[in-house]
Amino acid sequence: MQFSEPTDIILRMFAIVRIGNKQYKVAPTDVILVDKVEGKAGDVLKFTDVLLVGDGKKVEVGAPLVKGMVVTAKIVGQEKGEKIAVRRFKSKVRYRRHTGFRADLTRLEVTSVSSA
Numbered sequence: 001m002q003f004s005e006p007t008d009i010i011l012r013m014f015a016i017v018r019i020g021n022k023q024y025k026v027a028p029t030d031v032i033l034v035d036k037v038e039g040k041a042g043d044v045l046k047f048t049d050v051l052l053v054g055d056g057k058k059v060e061v062g063a064p065l066v067k068g069m070v071v072t073a074k075i076v077g078q079e080k081g082e083k084i085a086v087r088r089f090k091s092k093v094r095y096r097r098h099t100g101f102r103a104d105l106t107r108l109e110v111t112s113v114s115s116a
Contacts, residue, residue, distance in 0.1 A: 012056060015113045017071045018049035026071060026110045036104040039075045045108070047071045053113065068115045073108040081105050 014027040020035040037045065050069040053060045060066055081103040088097040 013113050014054050015050050015066075015069065015071055016052040017047050018051060019047055019108075023051065026073075026113070028110055028112055030110045031076065032108050032110065033081075033105050034108060035106070036078065037075070037106045037108070039106075041075055041077050043075045044111070045073050045075065047073065048116075050113075070112075070114060070116045071110060072112045072114070073110045076107040076109050079105050079107060 012027050014025060016023055016025050020037065022035065024032055024034065026032060039045065048065070048070055050066045050071060051062050051064065053066050053069050062069075084101045084103075086099045086101060089095065
């Protein structure tokens with residue numbers, strides 16, 4: 001039995017980018033949800049904190065950043081995350097507290113990963 005390399009794999013450029021102190025693996029046409037970034041729907045953002053770039057054949061790792069690489073993204077919308085319930089309870093003293101939290105999030109559509 002012979003094994004051959006798959007021919008239907010599409011090689012796409014990808015990058016690992018730092019947005020708001022978190023790291024995301026992105027590729028063109030990806031839609032990601034990140035912590036709130038200031039701007040309105042339709043605004044175009046450029047992120048220069050690119051930590052790694054790959055094109056399917058070779059990978060370039062930054063030290064700490066890849067020089068000259070830019071990830072361009074468009075803001076799709078601002079939204080709120082899922083509600084997180086916070087409950088506090090102390091036994092025997094009738095102490096009960098209930099609060100909630102919803103994070104402000106931004107939905108981004110990555111338009112390109114390219115050199116500046």
